[in-house]
Amino acid sequence: MTDDTTTDDREAPAKTPVADGSGIVAPDDETPTWRERKERHVGLARLTYEYFERARREDQDLRTESDYVERDVLAFPTWPHETVRNLSIATFFVGMIIFLSATLPPHIGDPANPSSTPAIILPDWYLYWSFGLLKLNPLNPELAVLGGQKIMADRTYGVLANVVVVSIIAVVPFLNKGAARRPVEQPFWAAVGVFGVVFAFTISLLSVKNIIPMNVDLLFDLTFLAPVVTGMITYAVLKTMREGYMYDLNRRYYRLRPPK
Amino acid sequence: MTDEFVKGLGILTGAGLLWMVLAGWYRTPSFGSTEQLVAPLTVDTANATLLNLVAITLMDVFFWLALLGPLTFWVLIPAGRQARKAVEERRS
Numbered sequence: 001m002t003d004d005t006t007t008d009d010r011e012a013p014a015k016t017p018v019a020d021g022s023g024i025v026a027p028d029d030e031t032p033t034w035r036e037r038k039e040r041h042v043g044l045a046r047l048t049y050e051y052f053e054r055a056r057r058e059d060q061d062l063r064t065e066s067d068y069v070e071r072d073v074l075a076f077p078t079w080p081h082e083t084v085r086n087l088s089i090a091t092f093f094v095g096m097i098i099f100l101s102a103t104l105p106p107h108i109g110d111p112a113n114p115s116s117t118p119a120i121i122l123p124d125w126y127l128y129w130s131f132g133l134l135k136l137n138p139l140n141p142e143l144a145v146l147g148g149q150k151i152m153a154d155r156t157y158g159v160l161a162n163v164v165v166v167s168i169i170a171v172v173p174f175l176n177k178g179a180a181r182r183p184v185e186q187p188f189w190a191a192v193g194v195f196g197v198v199f200a201f202t203i204s205l206l207s208v209k210n211i212i213p214m215n216v217d218l219l220f221d222l223t224f225l226a227p228v229v230t231g232m233i234t235y236a237v238l239k240t241m242r243e244g245y246m247y248d249l250n251r252r253y254y255r256l257r258p259p260k
Numbered sequence: 261m262t263d264e265f266v267k268g269l270g271i272l273t274g275a276g277l278l279w280m281v282l283a284g285w286y287r288t289p290s291f292g293s294t295e296q297l298v299a300p301l302t303v304d305t306a307n308a309t310l311l312n313l314v315a316i317t318l319m320d321v322f323f324w325l326a327l328l329g330p331l332t333f334w335v336l337i338p339a340g341r342q343a344r345k346a347v348e349e350r351r352s
Contacts, residue, residue, distance in 0.1 A: 103281045106291045213294045 122208065129200045132207030133165060134158035138220065169196075184247060185254060187238035195231035202226050264333045271329030275322045282319035286312070 076082060123131050140157040142148050152160075176189045183190035202223040209216050241247075247254060283297040293299075303312050 100281075104284045105288075106284075211294055 120210065125204070128204035128207040129165075130162055132203035132205075132223075133161040135206055135209070136161055182254065183234075183238055184241055184245065187235050187242065190238055191231040191235035194234040195227045198230045199223075199227035264337055268330035268333035271333070272326055275326035275329060279319055279322035279326055282315055282322065286316055286319060 122128070134155070136158055137154045140150050140152070140154050142150055150157075172192070176186070180186040180189065205212055206219060206223045209219055212219060245254065280297065286301055286303055287299050288296045289299050289302055301316065303316070305313065305316065308316070
């Protein structure tokens, strides 16, 4: 009993807590902890460790051998980055809708009368392009061999024009697989895209030519000229940008793709 | 330079939005017509109420602000900076 008390007295200074962590934590990162030693040496844990280590090594070898480009940031996390971004955008547009509906004078009109046909009949706005293709009467050729007669009625011609346009749109993905990520990579196909967008807009304007405050003949000409002109401008601008970027020299940089 | 662009864009969109709202009230006889926002005044200014007079004045103010604001920030101020830089380079 007396011995115990004496030992307590002697070891009391050594038992004071040490704040620097020595004695509990391994002195440096290379020293394995007891848990790690067990994982590396015993049974299934050892097998798992070896498996993961081998997989990691093979992945590392693949990366060093290939031209795989590593990036620090692959994407932004959904929360909070994307969510806050989307919330702010949605709030802005909801606020704009409320503002316009509160301040602009037009009210909701009377319900439609199903027993009377309105003077102007139009499809929904996203079908204006198709409606405009029905109004290509001046393009329907009068053939000399038929004595100045048209080979088909104007309405048939309009429906065929729809078939032609939809066919062209359906063929484009087979001609260009969409490998380019930026317009500079393929100026021609970017110009084709701009042509299509502008043509969709102008042909939509043509479909409502009655309420466009503009000369109808001029509008008809512009419907086909404006897409061509804008497409050519796009091609010229992108080609010039290529020169500015020294695209051919830096091709590898501009064709960089994020890792899959 | 980006700051100047955003200033001009903010003035253009903000003043343009307010002008559009006021012109929808005072320069649009019908929303089914081909002349909207630019038609002659629908309210007689001679015997208009004070509220209408203020709104009509603000409509013109916003219209010119939407035109002159971007012109100032996108053209005049950058041109002035370029001119000043050119003058300084010539002096030095």
